[in-house]
Amino acid sequence: MSDIASRRGFLGALAGATAALLIARPSLALASAPRVLKFNHLHTGEKVAIEYWNNGAYEPQGLGAINHLMRDFRTGDVHPIDPSLLDLLHELKSRTETTRPFEIISAYRSPATNAILRGKREHSGVASQSLHLKGQAIDIRLGDVPLTTLKRAALASRRGGVGYYPDSDFVHVDTGRIRTW
Numbered sequence: 001m002s003d004i005a006s007r008r009g010f011l012g013a014l015a016g017a018t019a020a021l022l023i024a025r026p027s028l029a030l031a032s033a034p035r036v037l038k039f040n041h042l043h044t045g046e047k048v049a050i051e052y053w054n055n056g057a058y059e060p061q062g063l064g065a066i067n068h069l070m071r072d073f074r075t076g077d078v079h080p081i082d083p084s085l086l087d088l089l090h091e092l093k094s095r096t097e098t099t100r101p102f103e104i105i106s107a108y109r110s111p112a113t114n115a116i117l118r119g120k121r122e123h124s125g126v127a128s129q130s131l132h133l134k135g136q137a138i139d140i141r142l143g144d145v146p147l148t149t150l151k152r153a154a155l156a157s158r159r160g161g162v163g164y165y166p167d168s169d170f171v172h173v174d175t176g177r178i179r180t181w
Contacts, residue, residue, distance in 0.1 A: 032056040035090050037066075038101035043073040047101065052086050070107030070138070077110040081135040084175045088159045089138070092173070095153040096145045105139040105170045108132060131161070137174035139165075147171060155180065 035053035039046070046069055052062035066086065071078040089102060109117070109132040117126040131137035142150055147164070150171045154162040161179045163172030 035086075037086060037089055037093065039069060039104055040101040041069060041073070041104045043104075044069075049101075052083070053090075058083050067108075067135075070104065070135070072108050072110040072113050074113045074116075075110045077108070079108045079110075079135045081108065082175050084159070085136055085138060085173070088154075088157060088173055088175060089140075091157050091159070092150065092153050095156065096142060096149060098142045098145050100143040100145075102138075102140045102142060105141070105168075106132060107138045108135050131174040131176050136176060137161070137172060139170045139172045141170045 032055050034051050036049055036051045038049045041047075048065070048069060050062050050065050050069070052059055052066055063081070063083065063086075066081050067078050070081050092098075093102075109130060111133060114126060114130055114133055140150075141147060147166055147169065151162060151164045154171055154173050158178055160173060160175040161177065161181075163181050165172065
C-alpha cells in the first residue's frame, strides 16, 4: 500500500510540475520576446521602428537610438530615457491594439527648454521639476486610437502619471508616482 501511495504521490507531483511548466512557458516566451516600438517625432520628422528589448534584456543599441530620437529637439541635448517608460509605451501599444506609431509631441526636455516653456505663460502647466527633465515622461498620441481611449489605457496601466490634454490633442504619461490631471 505504501508503494502505491508513494507512486501516486510521485505521479501527482510530476503531473503538477509538468502542468506548471506548460502554463509558465507562454509567459516566459512573452517575457523574452522582442519588444519593438514605432515612433513619428512630429517636430523632427523622424519616423522609426526600434527594437529595445530582446531575449529578456534591454538592447543597448535600441536604447541609444531611442535616447537620440527623444532628445530635446530645441537644443539637441540627449538624455537617457527611462526603460520603464518604454515598457509603459509597449503596454499601451498592446492595450490599445494600435497599428500606428506613437506620435511624439515632447519627450526629454533640457533645463533650458523647460524654463522657456514655463516662462511663456503664467499658468503654462509646465512643472519646474518636470519628469521630462529626467527622461521619465513623454507627450503622445496615436493616429488610430481616440485620445480618450489612450487616456483610459494609460490610467489602467497604473504605472505613473497621466495627464489628459484634449485641447492640445495629446496624453502625457510618465513613470513617476501615480496621479492624474
